[in-house]
Structure formats: structure tokens, C-alpha cells
Amino acid sequence: MMKLFQMGSKPLGIERITTFLQDNYVSIGYPGIGDLENVSTEELRDRLIRTYRYSEPELTEHLQAIHLFVHTMQDGDYVLVSDGDWVHLGDLGDYFYNELFDTPDNGTCHRRGVTWLKSLPMTDLNAGVKEFLSDSGAAKQYGGPMPSARVDLWITGSPDSEQAGDDRVYVDEETLSMAIGILKQALVSEDAERRERAAIAILQYAK
Structure with a gap:
């Protein structure tokens, strides 16, 4: 780690x-x-x-x-x-x-x-x-x-995080499910870089 x-x-x-x-x-x-x-x-x-x-x-x-x-x-x-x-x-x-x-x-x-x-x-x-x-x-x-991911974001304090939350765009459940499905498929891609990006995106979503 x-x-x-x-x-x-x-x-x-x-x-x-x-x-x-x-x-x-x-x-x-x-x-x-x-x-x-x-x-x-x-x-x-x-x-x-x-x-x-x-x-x-x-x-x-x-x-x-x-x-x-x-x-x-x-x-x-x-x-x-x-x-x-x-x-x-x-x-x-x-x-x-x-x-x-x-x-x-x-x-x-x-x-x-x-x-x-x-x-x-x-x-x-x-x-x-x-x-x-x-x-x-x-x-x-x-x-x-x-x-587990994005240390550069983790080191910042709460004001930025709160601001980001205020500006968040609403996404419906169906679109979220589709997006997660695509990321799951990317996790088994033969492209190592694509797998890594998918893993980071899923970890960020799970926080």
C-alpha cells in the first residue's frame, strides 16, 4: 500500500x-x-x-x-x-x-x-x-x-469537500446503475491502465 x-x-x-x-x-x-x-x-x-x-x-x-x-x-x-x-x-x-x-x-x-x-x-x-x-x-x-485512492484529494480539508457537495448534479438511479456496470466491465479489461482508472472511480463512488 x-x-x-x-x-x-x-x-x-x-x-x-x-x-x-x-x-x-x-x-x-x-x-x-x-x-x-x-x-x-x-x-x-x-x-x-x-x-x-x-x-x-x-x-x-x-x-x-x-x-x-x-x-x-x-x-x-x-x-x-x-x-x-x-x-x-x-x-x-x-x-x-x-x-x-x-x-x-x-x-x-x-x-x-x-x-x-x-x-x-x-x-x-x-x-x-x-x-x-x-x-x-x-x-x-x-x-x-x-x-485507498486519490491522496491528492484526501489531504485537503472539509471546505472544498462541502463546496463540491453543494455543486453536485443529481443523477437518477438507472443512470448510476448503467455507469457502475460499465466500470465493472472495465475492471476485467486487458488494458491495465483502463482497469486502474475503473478501480479508482469505483472506490471514489463508494466513499
């Missing part, structure tokens, strides 16, 4: 939100420890100790954040990045290491590609997402219940 994360926009304390949005990626920082794609927790721990000389409590916190970014996040998961009074929602890609940016003054070598989906005012978010974003960090996973 798809998961939701938040990322900070200041690896090494440098604001990178403009670059993240323009170049379609997010980064967690931590230069100087090399490519992490096939690195064990023990090896990562050793590299952090050698490079950053963290205390034990600090080490645990940084290990968790890096493991989340490199291993827990998966292609197709969603990410939120705060930007002042706005938040940007993106679809995550795979982890990759870019040696060119493994420098102390840049430090954006550990990356995940992002397809940015939409930007929203903080005031439009639902209460659960606002609370999730209020506790900022390098990387964090949302622990609440997730919807």
Missing part, C-alpha cells in the same frame, strides 16, 4: 525548495558517506560515526531518518514538503546517489526523484495532515490511516 511522508527542504541548513521544485527531486543531505543503496545498517552506522562523530542519541535519530529515506520510501509513495504558508505534494521515485553533489557546501547527493502533483495553502489541509506537518524533521512517515 502507498505511504505518505514529509521531507524538510533544508539539507545542511540550506533552503533548497526552489531547486527541489525546478529539478524534480528531494534530498536528505548527509554528504561524505557514499552511495547507500546496498549498505547495511551496521556499515551506515560506521560511516556516520567516522564522518560526523555523532553522540549515541544523535546517531540513532540520524540512522532512522536515513533508513526511512533510502529503504522505507518506495517508488510511488507520496511526499509533502512545506514551503512557508504552502505545501507541495509529490509522487516519489527511486533512491539514487549523485556523486557530483557529494560536497560539504552542496550535500544533495542522496536523492529521490519527484513528480510534483500540486501545491496547496496550509489552510486547505485537513487536520490530520496539518498536525503531521507541524512536527518537522529531515524525513518522517505519516502514521494515520491512508485512503
Whole structure:
């Protein structure tokens, strides 16, 4: 099942939100420890100790954040990045290491590609997402219940939903039954994309 994360926009304390949005990626920082794609927790721990000389409590916190970014996040998961009074929602890609940016003054070598989906005012978010974003960090996973489809709609608060309900057009039962029948037929189509669209439409109707 798809998961939701938040990322900070200041690896090494440098604001990178403009670059993240323009170049379609997010980064967690931590230069100087090399490519992490096939690195064990023990090896990562050793590299952090050698490079950053963290205390034990600090080490645990940084290990968790890096493991989340490199291993827990998966292609197709969603990410939120705060930007002042706005938040940007993106679809995550795979982890990759870019040696060119493994420098102390840049430090954006550990990356995940992002397809940015939409930007929203903080005031439009639902209460659960606002609370999730209020506790900022390098990387964090949302622990609440997730919807089965259309996360981009789910993160918004109730005013938009209420407005949408007020503008709804009445459809008679016979037309609804016909439409559902067509969607059910599409669920067994040989076209994978058509099956997926039908599934999403039925899940949205069932809410």
C-alpha cells in the first residue's frame, strides 16, 4: 500500500525548495558517506560515526531518518514538503546517489526523484495532515490511516469537500446503475491502465 511522508527542504541548513521544485527531486543531505543503496545498517552506522562523530542519541535519530529515506520510501509513495504558508505534494521515485553533489557546501547527493502533483495553502489541509506537518524533521512517515485512492484529494480539508457537495448534479438511479456496470466491465479489461482508472472511480463512488 502507498505511504505518505514529509521531507524538510533544508539539507545542511540550506533552503533548497526552489531547486527541489525546478529539478524534480528531494534530498536528505548527509554528504561524505557514499552511495547507500546496498549498505547495511551496521556499515551506515560506521560511516556516520567516522564522518560526523555523532553522540549515541544523535546517531540513532540520524540512522532512522536515513533508513526511512533510502529503504522505507518506495517508488510511488507520496511526499509533502512545506514551503512557508504552502505545501507541495509529490509522487516519489527511486533512491539514487549523485556523486557530483557529494560536497560539504552542496550535500544533495542522496536523492529521490519527484513528480510534483500540486501545491496547496496550509489552510486547505485537513487536520490530520496539518498536525503531521507541524512536527518537522529531515524525513518522517505519516502514521494515520491512508485512503485507498486519490491522496491528492484526501489531504485537503472539509471546505472544498462541502463546496463540491453543494455543486453536485443529481443523477437518477438507472443512470448510476448503467455507469457502475460499465466500470465493472472495465475492471476485467486487458488494458491495465483502463482497469486502474475503473478501480479508482469505483472506490471514489463508494466513499
